Amino acid sequence: MKRYVPFFVILVILALTFAFPSVEYDKSVKSNFNTGDIAWMLMSTALVLIMTPGLAFFYGGMVNKKNVISTMLQSIVCMVIITVLWGIFGFSLAFGDSIGGIIGNPSTFFMMKGMLGNASWPAAPTIPLLLFAMYQLKFAIITPALITGAFAERIRFNSYIIFLVLFSIFIFSPLAHATWHPDGALAKLGVLDFAGGTVVHMSAGWAALASALFLKRRNEANHSPARITYVMIGTGLLWFGWFGFNAGSAFGANHLAVTALATSTTASAAGGITWIFFDMLRGRKPSAMGTCIGAVVGLVAITPAAGFVTVPHSLAIGIISAVVSNLVVEWRTRTTIDDTLDVFPCHGVGGMVGMLLTGVFANQAVNPANVTGDGLFFGHTHLFFIQLLALVATSLFSFFGSMLLLKITDMISPLRVSKEEEELGLDISQHGERL
DSSP states (O other), X not given: OTTHHHHHHHHHHHHHHHHOOOOOXXXXXXXXXXXXXXXXXXXXXXXXXXXXXXXXXXXXXXXXXXXXXXXXXXXXXXXXXXXXXXXXXXXXXXXXXXXXXXXXXXXXXXGGTTOEETOOBTTBTTSOHHHHHHHHHHHHHHHHXXXXXTSTTSBOHHHHHHHHHXXXXXXXXXXXXXXXXXXXXXXXXXXXXXXOIIIIIIHHHHHHHHHHHHHOOOSOOOOOOSOHHHHHHHHHHHHHHHHHHHGGGGOSSSHHHHHHHHHHHHHHHHHHHHHHHHHHHTTOOOOHHHHHHHHHHHHHHHTTTTTTSOHXXXXXHHHHHHHHHHHHHHHHHTSXXXXXXXXXXXXXXXXXXXXXHHHHHOOTTTOTTOOSOOOGGGTOOHHHHHHHHHHHHHHHHHHHHHHHHHHHHHHHSOOBOOHHHHHHOHHHHHHSOOX
């Protein structure tokens, strides 16, 4: 019977496409579209999408050779599953009419209705609503993909699919709504998250920690990266795509996009060089792996701040985040927590550092849309404590919510592969393929 359920779901989706063609054409408002903004957002949408294959290479190169394909597929499959989910009701959950500031009404944009004509999103009036929806989709895709590094080499593929669907519905969508919808609970508090510090990186990081604790340690203690060259390729693709991730969050080809691109570049560079210099300070050799990890940590930390801080402060964010994450990675190795690829120390902690430093360095001269106020560095405390409150709330929600979803998934379909399957490798045991 289990073999028939997934295909039955596909048949239901097929039926929905006939029942809801979504041909409504919106002429109720005058078009304010700008072709330059549309062109930039089309490019940004493609840039963010390429981050997921980049993540696949980044993670795939770090695992054992017998698990490379399975690890990379866990990222790629998010592109197909989350896209279908988003087109049906996922976008509505994140950006539909607000229900208590926590979640969107799933019927608002069900089956992408109301996307034709002059429809636009209030925060992005110069681009079509459908383009806004497709841009935000790419964030929904990469967020659960980030988690996979924590439970790499020991999760059943079928169970992972169930978990990523549940995570997208019950963790990502509420956080996206609360943070980025004008009527969202965190947005109304004045929380600043330019491109996903809470919504993407903290949620994925805390879910990663919950996953590592729930699935426990791998049976094989040794860990030998399969292809460090894959990691370097993945880093390049991630850095390249991150320009769409951060600069695209300006929703237009404008000065703010330039600022976000500049701060993203400098923070990443600062993170990469700081990581290897800090390793050298502690008596280690400067490594390709460390450089790549540091650069990504810098990108993670600047994400919530990219459109609110200046270049000098983006350098500070990159440096501080690299040192803090490096120390947390070192701490993690001394514990029994088997976060395979250190997703929590890099993405979770990096995201938290970025959120707090946004509250330190944000300045209204950079982005007048910041109505909450200047940061702690400029003598104001309100924004910092708002950011701290958001950090605590997001952390609790993401960790305990993910732990609950893991338990539910495990009841539906066991999450952990058998000892024999783990020893054989997930490429063969889960997919019948090998590198």
